[in-house]
Amino acid sequence: MKLNLVEFKKANNIKNEILNQTPISILENEMGVFISGSQFQIIFGSAKLTRDNIQNIAPIKIDLFAVKQAHGDNLVATLDIKKQLNLIEADALYSQFKNEMLLIKTADCNPIMVVDKEGRFALAIHAGWRGFVNLIVIKSISRLLTQLSLNSESLLVFVGPRILQESFEIDLDVKNLLEKSIFPNFEIEKIGAKINSKIKYDKNKLSYSKLVNNIEKYYFNLDYLLELQLATIGVTKEQIKFIEIDTVKNNKWNSYRRDKSNSGRNLSAIVLT
16 A cells, blocks of 8 residues: 555545554654554654654654664664663664654665554664665564564554655666565574465566666666565555655655765654554
């Protein structure tokens, strides 16, 4: 299910079967996109949102947790972060406690927020193309489902502003790596999930190519790849909500691909309430 900003402005409440018909409020202003459920709050911050003012925007008093992002597949708990003086290197962090806000930074990568309908955990994931290749999304979710004895039907996944297919130009080597990640070959059974290897997909929807300065370039659909990866562990596309904002094309959001070293970072966060 994909939502665009026009829908945000028209509808303050969107009902969803995953949350047992609990209204979800989705609002957008110059600071970003704000999503509220009965058990959680999510912020997808624009370029104007800073760490200094995020505390004021939060509807409750919160503790803020962050990690040193590295385009890997490491998942850490807030309990582990509390024990360390320095930032832990990871690209996914989770909490089982209320009022612990999980913060990630992106500038074209995917900010992915996962919550279960009973508010038993919140998970924040930073996923660039290397993160998809490293399977960080399904590895992180699978480990939490196993640890908490939950199933994938209880999940809701929100994907914030990011680079979209028309802007995601890559070479053949990266395309091949991404395609190989559709069906994971690691032993996911060890972390409690079962791989569904019978997922069918449309190769034409996954990518297309065109000549750029007489060189063939590929444009890859990371949204579709995410749907396919999540389907292998039982998460349906109806459980995934995409925010239709291309960070490269929309100047309200920071974009490394557009601005290179001059780019800032977009802050995204989730908190159980």
